[in-house]
Amino acid sequence: MAEDEFFRQQEAEITEHYVYSSLAKKASGEEKKILERIAIDELKHYNILKKITKREAKPNWLNVYAYSILASIFGLTFTLKLMEGKESTAQETYNALMKKAPEIAEIFRDEEKHEKAIIDMIPEERLEYISSIVLGLNDALVELSGSLVGFTLAFRNGKIIAMAGLILGIAAALSMAASSYLAASEDNKKKPIKSAAYTGAAYIITVLALVLPYFVFEDVFVALALTIFTMVIIIALYTFYATTVKGERFLPRFVKMLAISLTVALISLILGQVINELGGSSVQ
Numbered sequence: 001m002a003e004d005e006f007f008r009q010q011e012a013e014i015t016e017h018y019v020y021s022s023l024a025k026k027a028s029g030e031e032k033k034i035l036e037r038i039a040i041d042e043l044k045h046y047n048i049l050k051k052i053t054k055r056e057a058k059p060n061w062l063n064v065y066a067y068s069i070l071a072s073i074f075g076l077t078f079t080l081k082l083m084e085g086k087e088s089t090a091q092e093t094y095n096a097l098m099k100k101a102p103e104i105a106e107i108f109r110d111e112e113k114h115e116k117a118i119i120d121m122i123p124e125e126r127l128e129y130i131s132s133i134v135l136g137l138n139d140a141l142v143e144l145s146g147s148l149v150g151f152t153l154a155f156r157n158g159k160i161i162a163m164a165g166l167i168l169g170i171a172a173a174l175s176m177a178a179s180s181y182l183a184a185s186e187d188n189k190k191k192p193i194k195s196a197a198y199t200g201a202a203y204i205i206t207v208l209a210l211v212l213p214y215f216v217f218e219d220v221f222v223a224l225a226l227t228i229f230t231m232v233i234i235i236a237l238y239t240f241y242a243t244t245v246k247g248e249r250f251l252p253r254f255v256k257m258l259a260i261s262l263t264v265a266l267i268s269l270i271l272g273q274v275i276n277e278l279g280g281s282s283v284q
Helices: 002-024 029-053 061-074 076-084 087-097 102-119 130-155 158-185 192-216 220-246 250-277
Strands: none
Touching (some): 002 029, 002 076, 029 102
């Protein structure tokens, strides 16, 4: 059993060597050097374990490609933090294995302090603008999802709901982008145009995702169900991203954002039903 544990860690180390090597190719300057140093450390760990197991291990290429794709989409910091989430388990394993192989101590020390300390040094532009992304996402999720629920109960006409939602969403996105621009103008750490772009882009993408079901399905209640489902998925994905890069707990933040959005949607549902009773359903 112990030999299997050593070999599993050996496979993990050679896989991480190729992962970090791949990520280094996507970076430049100091970031590139940091990632190359980590890759070298992982290869060193592999060779230490190889002397113990007397076996060659192959990397998990699926993981290598997966992390490379994640870095291209979500950025280096998110990907590296995601990988670091597994380090505590690895440290526990190495701590147990040290009793059988004292030479493991060197790997344990590296896993415990070296990699995490280096990774925490890696800056990334999109993280500086995460507040702008939050502003766009939160406002779009709360405002538009609530509006679409209200429109659905009030109008019950998919085309009208979709167009109204799209017009409202685009107008709100431009307004939010302008507000973000003005706020960033007073913050020397951010560039106003980039801040506005992140806010506006986050808002527009959310708008398109929430409105799309009304263009696809004739039954407005099917569209509404898919819109709410999409809202939950967006909240979950964003919360996972934000809590990963910030090292926070996922569930409390997810529940908080979901509760706010669903509360607004419920109020809008009641309001929409009232409007419908007063004659909103006559709109065709």
